[in-house]
Amino acid sequence: MDHQDSEMGSVRLGTSYYESLAHLSPFEIKDELIKLARAGSEHSAKAFLNAGRGNPNWIATRAREAFFLLGQFALTEARRSYDDPVAGIAGMPPREGAHARFTRWVGKQIALQEEDRDVDEGIPPARTLSDAVEFAIGKFGFDADAFLHELTDSIIGDNYPVPDRALHHNEIITHEYLMWAMCAGHRPDMKFDLYPVEGGTAAMCYIFKALKNQRLLNAGDTIALGTPIFTPYLEMPELEDYGLHCIRVNAEQEDKFQLTEEDLTALEDPKVKALFMVNPGNPSAAAMDPDAIGRLVHFVKTRRPDLMILTDDVYGTFVPGFESLLGHLPRNTIGVYSYSKYFGCTGWRLGVIAVAEDNIFDEKIQAHPEEIQEKLDARYRALTPKPREVRFIDRVVADSRDVALNHTSGLSLPQQVMMTLFGLVEMMDSEKIYQQSCIAICQRRFRNLVEGMGIESNPGPYFDYYYGIVDLEFWLRKYAGDEVATWVKENIHPLDIPFRLAEDYGIVLLNGSGFAAPNWSARVSFANLDDDAYSEIGRAIRSIARGYYQAYQASKGERITA
Structure with missing residues (x-):
């Protein structure tokens, strides 16, 4: 069995083909893997599983509930200064008395939501919004009207950012x-x-x-x-x-x-x-x-x-x-x-x-020789009469808008x-329930992958469980021996791992080499698929490793074992 010369579908998975892709970013190779995986899954009972990208498949709800409710209050504020409902035009939210108006408005929303909400549905959005506002005012000593005005005027989006670096x-x-x-x-x-x-x-x-x-x-x-x-x-x-x-x-x-x-x-x-x-x-x-x-x-x-x-x-x-x-x-x-x-x-x-x-x-900028200082002076002269006093962080802001558009950054x-x-x-989640829940999601998926691969792994307390590197060389040396791992490196191209996963199993993982990880490795994301998918991914990786081992046995004239 020669993995270098094996053919799968319309793509010849050989050294020359892999080498033509080796210079590409793994995020570009991903597109080819997705095509292969989709095609493979369409002609088999296997599901298409893309664990190549780290977009999580969960969202934080409470802050979003508060955000969308705050937008409703902000519209009532905007209509205070001017309101033409026929034309659909309103004014800009006023500042004076904003906190008192918010307190009355959100109190009514809390009463309505608590009346219509079951206990097991969690905290009402209006309660979250009210608690967040009062928490911030109390913790940071904010002027209540100034803070509410920042929230309402900003969520309406009717002004340029002022200050331009951060509200x-x-x-x-x-x-x-x-x-x-x-x-x-x-x-x-x-x-x-x-x-x-x-x-x-x-x-x-x-x-x-x-x-x-x-x-x-x-x-x-x-x-x-x-x-x-x-x-x-x-x-x-x-x-x-x-x-x-x-x-x-x-x-x-x-x-x-x-x-x-x-x-x-x-x-x-x-x-x-x-x-x-x-x-x-x-x-x-x-x-x-x-x-x-x-x-x-x-x-x-x-x-x-x-x-x-x-x-x-x-x-x-x-x-x-x-x-x-x-x-x-x-x-x-x-x-x-x-x-x-x-x-x-x-x-x-x-x-x-x-x-x-x-x-x-800032120290390094101030230490530049006069020739460079003069060039930087010319760059920022339109912003201030004293360009040498512009701090590094503010230069980052200005440069992000090519300096000339700094006023709209x-x-x-x-x-x-x-x-x-x-x-x-x-910050209000003092027991860190949300954090623990997010970590638990990733940990379950990690355990499913490891069990599917049939190995043991204890990454320790400093592992975040969001991604993982499946290092086939490391795995083969540990479980099959150095001779097998060396043979695989000599006879199989590293890109064969993600391509074989895509073609045979409908699974997309990114090649580890693109991240300067070990060549014979793949990156798996534990964030974006359902828990059970990772058991299937683990079994697929194990099957590929078993195939490499059997190819090694065949090359030595040994009896092939499972």
Whole structure:
């Protein structure tokens, strides 16, 4: 049985075909896998199962219920200043007395909803909205009318974002939420400036652009990537827009994807200007443990206090007590967080960039030679008579709109209100029932996959269960021996794994090699399919591994075993 020359349907799964795809992003290869998987499932009784993308199949309901109810109140406010129902025109929500009017209005809604709602239907949306508003006013000492006006005027969306970086109350609420989401296990004694953006993807684009424009990273500079890593971090630096040289600081599965002292030696070279991390990892799903964090913190403070760090912590909420590098190395670190996975809101495009008020990025900009300072002066001269006083975070904002459109920058106001409500509802959940439930969903699916594969796995307390790497080489060495694993590597192309899953089983997983994970691996998402699907995926992977083992036996003239 020669897997290199086997044919499946209309696609010849051989080395030349696989090599023609090897340079593609796994998210592009995914499209071909989906075609094969759909075709296979249509001609068999097998279901089409796409575990290649991390869009969760659950949503957070309470904040959404509050949001849509708040919109109804905001419309009553808008009609106070002007109302032409025939034309369908209203005015703008007034500020004076907004809280008193809200209290009366929401009280009536609570009474109506509690009368019509069964006990087992949970908290009425009006109660959630009322509690969230009063919680925020009490916890943060907000002026009640000012806060209500921010909510009503923003959800209506009748104004440009002012301030353009972040709404006043939203920034305070989001800051407190991030201190839990990213720094629950180690809250720093430092304030961060926040820039709400259109999801984590926009955050990545804006940060790359700003680092280039501020001459903090220049074409030809070297950055380090903590691998395995989300593929755009591998692909973006190579674009001619940036022209960066990348080295990989590779955390091994044998070390539970934790950085070792040996891994950090690559960062000693001062030519390495920055370290980009995804923590917890995508696709490794491993958060940095206290020992790994301690090693990196000590290294930066004693050997590389000039090292710039970007940490993408989207999955931190899936690890109780998560500790971000933002909390341990705040001066060196740009933090990126997205609400998309935890709250099931990828379509909302909610993300945030966090930079400490006291940071090395501003210091590095101020230390530029006069020639560069003058170029940056010219770039920001239209914004202020003192362009050298523009802080790094505000330069990120300006650069996100090519400076000339800075006056219309900022995340849309309804999006910022949704962000506010997600944060408040999570903060009010003192028992963390929602977090525990989300984690439990992913853990069940992980266990189903492992049982279907017929193996044992204990990833430990720093595993987020959102993604997983199925490393066939690691698995074969453990369960079949080094000789079998070596034969597979010599005779089977790594892309055979995802393509065989798609063609034979109607299952889509992304190739791990595209994430700088082990070549003979695939990434599985535990977020987007029903629980039972993962048992089926596990059995399919086991069947493929068994086929490789039988091919090895046949090549040796051995009797083929099950």
